[in-house]
Amino acid sequence: MSSSPTISITKSSHSKLSETDFSSLVFGKSISDHMFVADYQNGAWGDLRIVPYGPMEIYPGNATLHYGQAIFEGMKAYKNGKGEVLVFRAEANAKRLNESATRMCMPTLPENIFIEALRQLLAVDKDWVPQEKGSSLYIRPFMFAMDNYLGVKPSESYRFMIFTSPVGAYYSKPVSVKVETNYTRATEGGTGEAKAAGNYAASLYPAQLAQKEGYDQLLWTDGKTHSQIEESGTMNVMFKIKGTLITAPTGKGTILKGITRDSVIQLAKDWGHKLEERFLTVAELQESLENGTMEEAFGVGTAATIAFIHKIHVNGKDYLLTEPAADSFSKNVLKTLDGIKYGELKDPHQWMLSI
Numbered sequence: 001m002s003s004s005p006t007i008s009i010t011k012s013s014h015s016k017l018s019e020t021d022f023s024s025l026v027f028g029k030s031i032s033d034h035m036f037v038a039d040y041q042n043g044a045w046g047d048l049r050i051v052p053y054g055p056m057e058i059y060p061g062n063a064t065l066h067y068g069q070a071i072f073e074g075m076k077a078y079k080n081g082k083g084e085v086l087v088f089r090a091e092a093n094a095k096r097l098n099e100s101a102t103r104m105c106m107p108t109l110p111e112n113i114f115i116e117a118l119r120q121l122l123a124v125d126k127d128w129v130p131q132e133k134g135s136s137l138y139i140r141p142f143m144f145a146m147d148n149y150l151g152v153k154p155s156e157s158y159r160f161m162i163f164t165s166p167v168g169a170y171y172s173k174p175v176s177v178k179v180e181t182n183y184t185r186a187t188e189g190g191t192g193e194a195k196a197a198g199n200y201a202a203s204l205y206p207a208q209l210a211q212k213e214g215y216d217q218l219l220w221t222d223g224k225t226h227s228q229i230e231e232s233g234t235m236n237v238m239f240k241i242k243g244t245l246i247t248a249p250t251g252k253g254t255i256l257k258g259i260t261r262d263s264v265i266q267l268a269k270d271w272g273h274k275l276e277e278r279f280l281t282v283a284e285l286q287e288s289l290e291n292g293t294m295e296e297a298f299g300v301g302t303a304a305t306i307a308f309i310h311k312i313h314v315n316g317k318d319y320l321l322t323e324p325a326a327d328s329f330s331k332n333v334l335k336t337l338d339g340i341k342y343g344e345l346k347d348p349h350q351w352m353l354s355i
């Protein structure tokens with residue numbers, strides 16, 4: 001067992017709390033008072049510190065700006081009825097950060113640094129965790145290259161940071177999606193499995209085209225044949241067809257291993273629900289929409305938890321789905337995950353980390 005890392009704390013002299021309207025939170029707009037910073041130099045992480053959130057200086061030659069070694073995580077903290085702060089599946093995020101780091105040729109971060117940084121940052125900024133049900137504190141850990149050097153090679157220095165942002169419900173309305181058969185999010189052998197900043201940069205243009213046509217998100221298909229459904233926007237996607245839950249498998253490196261996805265699969269297994277981890281083809285998708293066997297379609301991810309899909313565009317046609325009933329699988333999953341996160345239901349898989 002490694003001992004707890006030492007983190008220095010410099011508190012902000014002016015809290016922004018009183019200027020923040022917790023009743024009208026816009027995703028990602030309000031940032032809490034403090035941030036965690038650690039620097040990687042000469043092969044080791046050091047100078048662990050919590051400081052007031054604010055700008056930082058980097059050189060124009062910073063390697064991230066040119067060659068894009070940048071990865072991130074997204075997770076949430078909740079307050080239970082007693083005002084205690086709980087974080088959902090933090091160890092899973094710490095592990096995934098390191099998987100992304102390895103793929104992007106970046107150093108891994110000891111998990112105890114990740115967890116201790118989170119604990120201490122959330123202790124300092126605990127008043128930023130909203131109390132209201134449906135609200136939470138979004139947590140953004142990220143790592144990027146720090147070398148001031150233009151040669152194309154992995155950077156030798158890196159920075160890891162965490163800052164947080166109080167958020168309300170992400171998608172209040174069900175979303176419309178369009179099956180994308182031209183652009184590609186991920187290909188086998190690519191970086192689709194890593195939570196890499198560049199994956200997001202590459203997805204913005206096709207997403208914007210779809211938005212101009214009136215759709216909220218894309219349903220990404222595989223890069224080779226565009227015949228299989230992979231993900232929805234920046235979420236994993238699940239379908240319930242004739243009573244069976246179907247979601248894309250993660251083995252090929254094109255599907256981001258969502259922690260929400262994993263949690264929903266675990267609940268489906270706990271409940272003895274029929275489940276297939278396999279690629280749904282675009283043809284099957286369209287057929288199930290034509291013949292009415294598509295029962296539920298929803299995105300799964302940290303920001304929204306469950307994003308109900310009410311419209312799917314495929315091969316030139318729009319198909320509408322009715323809102324799932326109160327006892328549907330997706331509504332039950334949302335209720336159960338919320339219950340666990342807000343400390344109202346038992347947590348049989350020890351998903352919640354108490355701060």
Ligand SMILES: *Cc1c(COP(=O)(O)O)cnc(C)c1O
Nearest residue numbers: 234235236256258259260301302
């Ligand atoms: C982050 C992300 C997800 C969802 O992962 P969670 O751990 O559930 O938040 C899904 N797809 C992509 C592309 C992502 O970047």
